[in-house]
Amino acid sequence: AQTVTQSQPEMSVQEAETVTLSCTYDTSENNYYLFWYKQPPSRQMILVIRQEAYKQQNATENRFSVNFQKAAKSFSLKISDSQLGDTAMYFCAFIPLGGFKTIFGAGTRLFVKA
Amino acid sequence: DTGVSQDPRHKITKRGQNVTFRCDPISEHNRLYWYRQTLGQGPEFLTYFQNEAQLEKSRLLSDRFSAERPKGSFSTLEIQRTEQGDSAMYLCASSLQGARNTEAFFGQGTRLTVV
Numbered sequence: 001a002q003t004v005t006q007s008q009p010e011m012s013v014q015e016a017e018t019v020t021l022s023c024t025y026d027t028s029e030n031n032y033y034l035f036w037y038k039q040p041p042s043r044q045m046i047l048v049i050r051q052e053a054y055k056q057q058n059a060t061e062n063r064f065s066v067n068f069q070k071a072a073k074s075f076s077l078k079i080s081d082s083q084l085g086d087t088a089m090y091f092c093a094f095i096p097l098g099g100f101k102t103i104f105g106a107g108t109r110l111f112v113k114a
Numbered sequence: 115d116t117g118v119s120q121d122p123r124h125k126i127t128k129r130g131q132n133v134t135f136r137c138d139p140i141s142e143h144n145r146l147y148w149y150r151q152t153l154g155q156g157p158e159f160l161t162y163f164q165n166e167a168q169l170e171k172s173r174l175l176s177d178r179f180s181a182e183r184p185k186g187s188f189s190t191l192e193i194q195r196t197e198q199g200d201s202a203m204y205l206c207a208s209s210l211q212g213a214r215n216t217e218a219f220f221g222q223g224t225r226l227t228v229v
Contacts, residue, residue: 004156033216044117044222045157045205091156095216100145100170102207102218104156 002027004094006105013082014113020067021077021108023092029053031097034068036077039107040088048090051075053097082112118221120206126227127196134192135224139208146189147218148181149205150174157205163189164211196228 004025013019025034036048051059051068058066063083067076079086092105119138127133139146144165149157160179162170165186175181178196183189193200203225207218 009154035217037220045220047217047219050217093156097216100147100162100164101159102147102157103159106156107154 002029002094002096002103004092004103004105006092006108008108009106010109010111012111012113013079015082015084017082018078018080019082019110021079021090021092021110023075023077023105025073025075025092025094027073027094027096029096032099033095033097034066034075035093035095035102036064036066036075037091037093037104038086038088039091040085045091049077079110084112084114086110087112118206118208118219120204120221120224122224123222124225124227126229129198129228130195132192132194133196133226134190135204135206135226137189137191137206137221139188139206140210140219141187143208143210143219144186145209145211145218146183147207147209148189148191149207151203151205151223160191160204193226196226198228201226201228 032053034051037045038048039045049061063080089107091107095102121136146163148160151157163183178194181191203223205223207220209218
């Protein structure tokens with residue numbers, strides 16, 4: 001069975017600081033995609049960043065970057081220069097190549113403090 | 115097209131009543147998904163359509179739940195004889211099969227409260 005585990009239910013960070021959210025996953029697949037989604041309070045879920053498993057280079061999107069460790073099945077999200085608008089639930093997610101079902105972790109609630 | 119839209123945004127119903135939710139996906143997306151999200155949890159897969167065909171149903175989807183996508187465009191999710199345990203956020207998402215970027219695009223969800 002494919003699972004995604006986020007071990008940090010809640011985190012907080014000071015504005016302008018850097019924070020790292022953890023994610024591990026379990027799969028027997030060799031080719032897959034990993035995602036971090038952001039769900040602000042009462043708003044829809046949006047994609048933050050995507051990583052293809054066959055790529056060794058870690059993905060970056062502006063202030064967001066990932067540390068993808070395929071052998072360890074680890075996929076952490078680093079948010080640099082945190083902003084108040086980053087306050088949200090963050091979900092780590094997995095989908096196998098050619099698959100249709102995205103599997104989500106339980107989420108990490110991030111608070112950015114002024 | 116501004117994205118995936120869901121209607122209604124909120125629904126309060128009495129136990130035992132039937133409810134129906136609608137989802138309009140991004141127009142060129144041929145895949146449509148329904149997920150359920152309870153408080154403090156990640157979305158859980160319910161069902162999946164490719165065009166008008168329902169190709170997968172989760173065991174979470176009891177026989178009180180039915181979903182349709184009659185013309186491969188919008189979809190409806192109906193819950194019959196609602197129970198308090200059905201209270202949750204119901205999320206719809208869509209994606210394009212074969213696209214390099216396989217992520218699903220989500221709607222804002224329908225929050226169901228069964229009283």
